[in-house]
Every structure is written in C-alpha cells, then in structure tokens.
Amino acid sequence: MGDSTRTTSGGIESVAETVARFRERFLEKISAGSFELPVLPEAASRVMQATADENCDARKLAEMIQRDASLAGHVLRIANSALYAPTTAIVSLQQAVSRLGMKKIKEIALLIATQTKVFKVPGYDAQVRAIFKHSIAAAAYAQEIARRRRWNVEDAFLCGLLHDAGKPVLWQLLADVQRELKLGVEPSLVEDVLDSMHAGVGAQLVESWKLPERLAETIAHHHRPQEASNVAQAAMMIQFADDLAHFAAGPREVTEEQLRAHPMIEPLNVYRDELDALLAKKQAIATAAETLL
Amino acid sequence: MSSPVPPSPEPIETFDVVVIGSGPAGHKATIQAAKAGKRVLLVERETNVGGACVHRGTIPSKTLRETALAFTAFRRKTGEVFPITVREDLEVASLMTRMEEVVKAHERFMTEQLRRNGATKLHGRARFLDDRTIAVEQVRGNVRRARGEVIIIATGSQPRAPADVPIDHDKILDSDSILSMTWLPRSLTVLGAGVIASEYASIFAALGVKVTMIDKGMRPLAFLDSEIADKFVAAFKRNGGCYLGGRRHVKVEWDGIDSVVTTLDDGTEIRSERLLCCLGRISNVDDLDLAAAGLAVNERGLLAVDAHCATKVPHIYAVGDVIGPPALASSSMEQGRRAVCHALGLSLGHGSETIPAGIYTIPEMSQVGLTEIEAIKKYGGCLVGRARYEELARGQISAIQDGMLKLVADPGGQRVLGVQIVGEGACELIHVGQMALIGGSDVDSFVDNIFNFPTLAEAYRVAALDIVKQRAKLFPNGLPAVMPTLDAPLKTA
Numbered sequence: 001m002g003d004s005t006r007t008t009s010g011g012i013e014s015v016a017e018t019v020a021r022f023r024e025r026f027l028e029k030i031s032a033g034s035f036e037l038p039v040l041p042e043a044a045s046r047v048m049q050a051t052a053d054e055n056c057d058a059r060k061l062a063e064m065i066q067r068d069a070s071l072a073g074h075v076l077r078i079a080n081s082a083l084y085a086p087t088t089a090i091v092s093l094q095q096a097v098s099r100l101g102m103k104k105i106k107e108i109a110l111l112i113a114t115q116t117k118v119f120k121v122p123g124y125d126a127q128v129r130a131i132f133k134h135s136i137a138a139a140a141y142a143q144e145i146a147r148r149r150r151w152n153v154e155d156a157f158l159c160g161l162l163h164d165a166g167k168p169v170l171w172q173l174l175a176d177v178q179r180e181l182k183l184g185v186e187p188s189l190v191e192d193v194l195d196s197m198h199a200g201v202g203a204q205l206v207e208s209w210k211l212p213e214r215l216a217e218t219i220a221h222h223h224r225p226q227e228a229s230n231v232a233q234a235a236m237m238i239q240f241a242d243d244l245a246h247f248a249a250g251p252r253e254v255t256e257e258q259l260r261a262h263p264m265i266e267p268l269n270v271y272r273d274e275l276d277a278l279l280a281k282k283q284a285i286a287t288a289a290e291t292l293l
Numbered sequence: 294m295s296s297p298v299p300p301s302p303e304p305i306e307t308f309d310v311v312v313i314g315s316g317p318a319g320h321k322a323t324i325q326a327a328k329a330g331k332r333v334l335l336v337e338r339e340t341n342v343g344g345a346c347v348h349r350g351t352i353p354s355k356t357l358r359e360t361a362l363a364f365t366a367f368r369r370k371t372g373e374v375f376p377i378t379v380r381e382d383l384e385v386a387s388l389m390t391r392m393e394e395v396v397k398a399h400e401r402f403m404t405e406q407l408r409r410n411g412a413t414k415l416h417g418r419a420r421f422l423d424d425r426t427i428a429v430e431q432v433r434g435n436v437r438r439a440r441g442e443v444i445i446i447a448t449g450s451q452p453r454a455p456a457d458v459p460i461d462h463d464k465i466l467d468s469d470s471i472l473s474m475t476w477l478p479r480s481l482t483v484l485g486a487g488v489i490a491s492e493y494a495s496i497f498a499a500l501g502v503k504v505t506m507i508d509k510g511m512r513p514l515a516f517l518d519s520e521i522a523d524k525f526v527a528a529f530k531r532n533g534g535c536y537l538g539g540r541r542h543v544k545v546e547w548d549g550i551d552s553v554v555t556t557l558d559d560g561t562e563i564r565s566e567r568l569l570c571c572l573g574r575i576s577n578v579d580d581l582d583l584a585a586a587g588l589a590v591n592e593r594g595l596l597a598v599d600a601h602c603a604t605k606v607p608h609i610y611a612v613g614d615v616i617g618p619p620a621l622a623s624s625s626m627e628q629g630r631r632a633v634c635h636a637l638g639l640s641l642g643h644g645s646e647t648i649p650a651g652i653y654t655i656p657e658m659s660q661v662g663l664t665e666i667e668a669i670k671k672y673g674g675c676l677v678g679r680a681r682y683e684e685l686a687r688g689q690i691s692a693i694q695d696g697m698l699k700l701v702a703d704p705g706g707q708r709v710l711g712v713q714i715v716g717e718g719a720c721e722l723i724h725v726g727q728m729a730l731i732g733g734s735d736v737d738s739f740v741d742n743i744f745n746f747p748t749l750a751e752a753y754r755v756a757a758l759d760i761v762k763q764r765a766k767l768f769p770n771g772l773p774a775v776m777p778t779l780d781a782p783l784k785t786a
Contacts (some may be wrong), residue, residue, distance in 0.1 A: 001322045057362060058549075058550050058551055059549035062549060062550050090478065091384060091475055094463075094464070094476055094551070095476050097550060097551050098479075098552075098566055100551075101551075102551075118786070132719075145462070146462070146473075147461065147463070149468075149469045150349070150462060150469045150473055151473055152473040152474070152475055153461070153462050153463035153470075153473070154463060154475050155475055184301070192408035203779065212384065212475075265432060265433065266432055266433065267340075269339060269340050269432055270432065271338075271340075271418060271430065271432055272430070272434045291696055
C-alpha cells in the first residue's frame, strides 16, 4: 500500500489493517461475481463503425468477434442471456452466429460496444493490450494443436482466446477498489494477485456466461493441468498453447529451447517435426495477433 | 524425408518379431507371436495402444451409433407414444458419454493382454534402417534401434485429404475429426458413399441432422448387393437424408459466417453447417522409409503382399489397412495372425477364406459369400430367396422397417452361396449364414431345422422356403445333381 498510515473515522489505521481492508473489499467483489470483462475502447469503436454501415460485411464482423477475447466473451454472454432466451444453449461462437443469425449478432455487437465497460485503468493500458494480443496467439496455437490431435478445434480456440480473460478483469477490479478506498497498490501485489487468481476468475467469468463446464474447468486449470481430472488433455493443450503464444507474441519471454524442453510435449505426444511445424508458425501468428490491435 | 540417424550409443536391441503399429492387425500379430514364445517388440507412435480402430473411428462411432439407435428405436418401439425429439442444443459429447469408458476398457484389455503375454511395447515412430533394423524416434527425439528377424508392418491408414477440400477439422472435417464436433449441426454434407461415409451419414440423419450425401456412384456402397443398398437409401431418406448420386464436388468453401458451401459439377450449390469428407483412405507409410528396407508402395499407395501377407522382402510382412481392402478390423486381425503363423511356420488351423462384411449404418447391413450378380457370373445363374422383416413375427413386434435377408443358392437351388442382410441385427445374423457356407450346408437345412420363435433368424427359414418354392417350379421332375463346379461335397440335412 502507498501510505504507511491513514486516518479513518475510528482513528489511525495500520498498514496491515489497510491491506486487510483492501483484500476484503476485493474478495467481496470477486465472490459476488460482480465483474465483467472490459472491452478495449478501440474494439468498441471498430464494432460501432462496422455495424453503423448499412452494408456491414457479416464476414468481417464475425471475424472481428472471433478474434477479440472481450467481444467473443460478451457475444456468448448475451447470446445465452434472458435477452435472447435461447432454446439452444450456445456453446461456441460459431454456433452463436449460425443459431442467432447475423442480424442478431449485429445487434449484440452494438449492445456490447455501447454498454460494456470500456477498459480504463491508467498505467495498465499497455499490459491489457499485450494480453489481448497474447490471447489471439494462444487461440491460434490451441486451434493448431487441436487440429493435429483431432480434438475439438472450436473448444480449443475459445479456451485459448479466453484463458487469460481473468487478467483484465482483475486489473479493472483492483483499480476500482483502489479508487473506492483511495489507496495505491504496489505493482508487485498486482502481479501476485494476477498470477494466483486470473485462472480462477477467468473460469468464473466463463461459467457466468453459461458456457459448458468443461471450458471453465480447462481455463481454471491451464497452469495446473495435472489437477484437471476431467479436462486434463485440454488443460495441457492450453498450457502449451499459452507458452507458444508467449514465444510468438509475448508479453513474457519464452525461448525456443524452453519450448523444446516443455513438460507438455510428452503428454501431448508432440514429435520433433510436429513441434518444428508449430514453431514455424511463429511469424504468421505474431502478425495475425498484431493486425488486430 | 529422412535424415541420417546419428550413431546411437545404445546397442541395437534384438527381437524375433518386430511389429509396427498396435491396431487390430498389429495387436493380434504381437499376441500371436508372443504366445508362440517369441521375443516381440510392438512399436506404437501414439501414447496408447489400439490404433484408429479404438481411438478414431470404429469403436467411438459405434458408441455414437448406439445412442442414435436407442433414440430411434425408442420412438418406434413405443409406437411414437412419447414425443421425443433431439434437443437443438445437444452437444455431441453428451451423446457419447459412454465413449470414454468403452475406449478405455478396450484399451485396458489390449494393454493387459500385451503385458500378460510378455510383449515389449515401445512408444515412438518406427523407420527402417535396413530390411531387419528399425530406428524408433521417441517423442523427445531420442532414437532407439531394434532388429527383428521378422518385421510386420501394421501402420494402418488415415483419411485421404483431397487437395480441393480445405479440411480444417473445425467446419470441414474428416472421419478422424467428425466426432470432435462440439454441437450437433443442423445440417451436414457428406462427400463420398463408402462404408464410413454411409455409416456417419445415417447416424447423423437418425439424430435429426439434415444430411446430404454426394457421390459419383448412383447408389452408395457399390460393392453391396443393389437391393440391399436400395433399402438402406430408402431408410436414409425416411430419416430426412438426401442422396445425390452421379455427381461430384467442384468446390468446397467456408463462407466465413455460418455455412460450408459445396458446389457440384451440375451447378447445384449445397449449404450446410458442417461438411464431412470421406473420399477414401491412404496407407500410413510416410514415416517408414520403406526404400531402406527395399520396399515401395504400389501405384495405389498400398503395400503389395502375397496370400500370407508377405511383402517382396520375404521376412517383412504387411497387414491391415496398409495393404488395402477389405480393411476391416476383423480381416486385419486375421491377417496379423496369418502373417505370424506363416513367418513362424505355425499351423493356421482350419479357417476359411470367407470373410463377412459388417456395415454399421442405420439400418445395419452385412454380407458374406457371393452376391446374386457374383453368383450369376461364376455359375451362370442362381436362385435367390428373400425374407422381408415385415413377414417375421419378431420384425412386427419390434416394429423394424427396411429389413431384408437374401439367400443366394446355386442354380439348382441347393447349396448356399451367399447371404446379404439389411436391418437390425444384420451384423450378428450374418454368422448363421457364414457357418452354413463354411460347413457347406444346403438350403434345406434351414427348412428342416428348428429356429427360436419369434426371432429375426427365422428370416433364413423364410428365404430358404422361397428358394424351395422356386426350385419345385423349376424342377418338377426332381432336383438336378449339385453343380460340378461347386468344389466341396454338399452336406445334406
């Protein structure tokens, strides 16, 4: 925390008390589940632009949604909400598009762009953009691994896209609580909170959108796949895709050597030439992730 | 393709028999050789044993089929009293909740059998160094070498990916990826009309998916008796399926929004949520470096073998899908056994050449021996007895539609030459006919002996009576001698 002591109505509060108060408020918000995935301002404006056009290219809008973690998340949330009262539980973006039709998807996109909280945490803009970029790369890599293993490609893509969705939520929440309690938070604490909580919060988010349990479970365990009894394979795939994405698009530095010695290589049965093929996609995936942002 | 293997510090391990691939053919070969007391190495590139049969197609698809079947049978057998429809949000996985159990149980059984028989299993990709030595590249890249006095190639096959079908295993799938779909599509286009295409097309149609099959053949499953195939098409159509024969695709494309667009050579455009490409399979030989063993595939991409499954290198055998049709799990297992028996000089027993074909469509189909056309070609004629399931008490009770059994006999109407069945239980019922063929039984044995009542097996009796009736008309003055061209002596009832 910033100041060592603060004056409260009850008198002087110690640092420990402040930290405790902060943590309590923060955890309160988390357990209430009263959070949403913030949308990047540029994503919102892109959607506005696309939908404002009478001849809005459905293909372009569909692609836009597919490639932005927050837009994708919100489309799924709204598609499964009472607003659209689906007779069909929507489990993937593809299904949302084909069941609801482009007209409704357009409506939903506009709704997201106008009503969703736009990400606004001074000092964390760059990190959030980096996470969104990383998410696209992870989705692309997860899709690639799933294709090779003949596992479900849609699930892989969605889990890759949303695996770090907890991070922007936590940044936003931390910022909100800071503002509320008029406190400053040390960057190291932010890191700790993010590292330890983003997988769980991401899973909670996905669950709140009524997506299949296996997706939430996969996201919850993407750093500890061995603990994901029902979705171990998928969680291992996401962990590997996560590191491949860091290698291709950052933000963390992951080297080729680290990937060649990756603990998931054996359980995922990735032979050398298959790994070579994945590594060779680095540039293409980095470029694809870059163009969106 | 292959880079030279650096000299390995590890010595070459030696075995009597090295088997490459652990599907039905390789597994059976391994067990057979191990039971004969040989030192056997089984190389498998996947983490688990079983091959495509256990992990990709045969067993998983039958599990989905069982659900589809139970669903349609429930509707039918309860006289449609209960209004059940497939929920639109049905996830494919939920239809196969038992699949994992089924697959795991089968795999456990296979692994246990290998362990019990003392075979060594090695996880990695095999490649020939010479005609007796293979290098096995493990997943981390380290290489082990093994020498086998006998080597058996059982690497199987994989779906062919035609250059003009952009398979992404997401919207445009093949038979390896079709079961990984998350949600049940509303519509599915199936390219091809072979066994795999017909099985999936009919399973998905039974689940309420609007299925369109496209093939150059006017009717699916060209090798089947046409009457049987027509019954299948009729059932497929009743389930909402559509068969577009005599056409082929010229373009397959995802529209970027919600449909796969298939354009046909007659200009027809078909839009569907998903597409399944089943245009043949190719042998898995790419990683093997066959040339190092002095082998090559033929113009059809298959390894050529003799009657004992030996390749042109006498101590190297090839079994299962890698040698081409019939490419059934059952025939592959038998090939594995035969190859080992031949290599080790063991007796084969009294097996016959008769292999039944089982097709797990809805309704299922099966045949053994000669079809009507084949019999006419071979013997200049034949008598055919038919039994329709509607004529059977069991067929009526179970409300089975589209069932038919065809019994093909020699022109004198005495010896059974073949049986074709379409309808529930076909793949089980066929074995009655198979035993009759193997035993050289005559048509009358089905009339003179007693079958359980009410059963579908009674179809044999009805069909035999049909032949007896025709025979009586044709030969009012007594039966002709059994055709001299029929080799084995006829056993009369």
